[in-house]
């Protein structure tokens with residue numbers, strides 16, 4: 001079985017140069033816009049990491065509908081990135097577009113709830129099994145607020161995360177395990193205080209380390225994705241979560257599950273699918289069909305404690321909430337998403353095609369003689385340059401190969417397929433078609449062939 005190390009690196013460099021040249025040649029309009037954009041956009045893009053795609057310059061998007069993105073040069077891409085989950089239910093689903101248009105004419109934001117709010121919260125409670133909900137604008141914010149509530153209700157300062165996690169721009173979660181010690185992520189910009197001061201880090205799937213980290217009863221919450229999705233994909237081992245949740249309960253630590261990505265597991269997320277009972281649950285990105293919006297839910301017991309914590313504080317800034325959170329537009333979009341788009345039928349279609357994609361990629365890898373693994377969480381598929389499914393963040397990180405990854409992405413992009421940058425994630429939406437999945441598998445096999 002061949003590994004990434006057996007690949008001729010000269011060949012990879014040559015292929016990369018060829019794919020880069022092709023990308024440039026075929027995209028004169030994107031290139032012209034990118035050139036002009038440098039004048040007034042820092043880094044030439046609205047957000048600096050949009051330049052971290054493996055393309056020589058940024059693609060500029062003309063439109064995106066259903067499972068397809070069209071760039072300003074008229075190239076059509078079958079989209080398996082789907083806005084890194086923001087468009088997990090397809091681009092501009094009809095029901096969401098209609099709800100947004102309707103609400104846009106009736107007021108966008110008023111610092112007061114619309115009548116949609118209790119109906120949406122009722123549906124969230126039904127789906128996710130937690131009775132009380134609050135709103136935020138992004139999953140990053142929702143996680144920040146969840147952490148504040150955890151600290152406020154437990155009276156504890158510490159946070160526990162898994163090594164290699166990503167929960168958005170939450171300062172305290174940017175901590176890695178370096179030689180067994182929590183250390184601030186070295187890539188952080190403008191970090192004055194040490195985020196590792198109140199953060200503990202253990203490896204995923206390590207119950208003994210988790211037990212030890214919680215034992216002094218200083219940890220307010222364990223914040224975790226039920227399956228790691230941001231360092232490649234890492235699945236929990238059988239029984240891990242039952243025991244991890246029991247350890248949290250035993251040590252008085254709240255369990256906060258960030259289901260921003262693992263909402264790909266089913267209409268009620270991973271926790272509902274697998275019978276987990278978190279104290280808090282965070283959802284962002286696709287919950288309003290791509291309109292900025294996030295929510296977090298609480299158990300009845302925690303909600304009571306949160307109300308008490310708020311009552312016991314003087315009136316004033318709580319550090320929780322932003323002005324546009326829970327605005328009428330996002331609420332209307334979220335109602336449409338939950339009622340009409342993220343339906344059990346939509347998930348059934350996504351699962352069937354994601355399974356087809358998983359099998360197709362795995363077969364192509366095996367046929368090309370590579371020993372790489374393919375992992376799936378519902379509608380989300382990831383291929384990783386490791387021979388055994390990683391058990392934790394460190395093992396997953398060991399499989400990173402920036403050059404190979406860049407080549408895979410560019411090769412696919414030049415042939416009409418877009419996958420998620422910064423790792424090898426492919427997402428299937430309700431509009432993805434079987435023949436497009438098969439087309440992607442064929443081009444992926446062609447890429448593997450080019451490496452041989």
Ligand code: PMP
Pocket residue numbers: 084138139140141143166167168169225230258259260261284285
């Ligand atoms: N939680 C998880 C698990 C995520 O993957 C992300 C973003 N990739 C976030 C939170 C943050 O989402 P946002 O950037 O929309 O705030």
